[in-house]
Amino acid sequence: MTDRFWKRKSLGEMNHAEWESLCDGCALCCLRKIEDKASGEVYFTDIACSLLDLESCRCSDYPVRVKQVVDCLVLSADEPETFRWLPQSCAYRRLSEGKELPDWHPLITGDPDSVHKADISVRGKARSEIESTQYSILRKLT
Numbered sequence: 001m002t003d004r005f006w007k008r009k010s011l012g013e014m015n016h017a018e019w020e021s022l023c024d025g026c027a028l029c030c031l032r033k034i035e036d037k038a039s040g041e042v043y044f045t046d047i048a049c050s051l052l053d054l055e056s057c058r059c060s061d062y063p064v065r066v067k068q069v070v071d072c073l074v075l076s077a078d079e080p081e082t083f084r085w086l087p088q089s090c091a092y093r094r095l096s097e098g099k100e101l102p103d104w105h106p107l108i109t110g111d112p113d114s115v116h117k118a119d120i121s122v123r124g125k126a127r128s129e130i131e132s133t134q135y136s137i138l139r140k141l142t
Helices: 016-019 063-068 082-084 090-094
Strands: 031-035 042-046 137-140
Touching: 082 090
Parallel strands: none
Antiparallel strands: 031 042, 042 137
């Protein structure tokens, strides 16, 4: 991509298309998370939201997801506290912390599959909450 808008604009200055293009398609935000109340540490489970397409790592009903999934994580530049629920590799979190996008990010590589090739996404690692009653911890969030 020749227009590296994320280098010259804050999250709040981005238009809708720019904002949405920051999503690398890892789908880690679509996993159920557990917070250890004593330590404050957050862990990803291997259980994905019922709307997540586990192959594409995209929401199957993105425009109305919030109506269907009460605790869907909706990101906003006006509410940066929600970024703590995102992985450290997430573009929204990284940019809000003054960091660069990772080398494997699709905006850098021009390849929408680069997140999967870098083994960052949940592809092949998660199960739908519809089918699951037990979970495993995939990784620590913070």
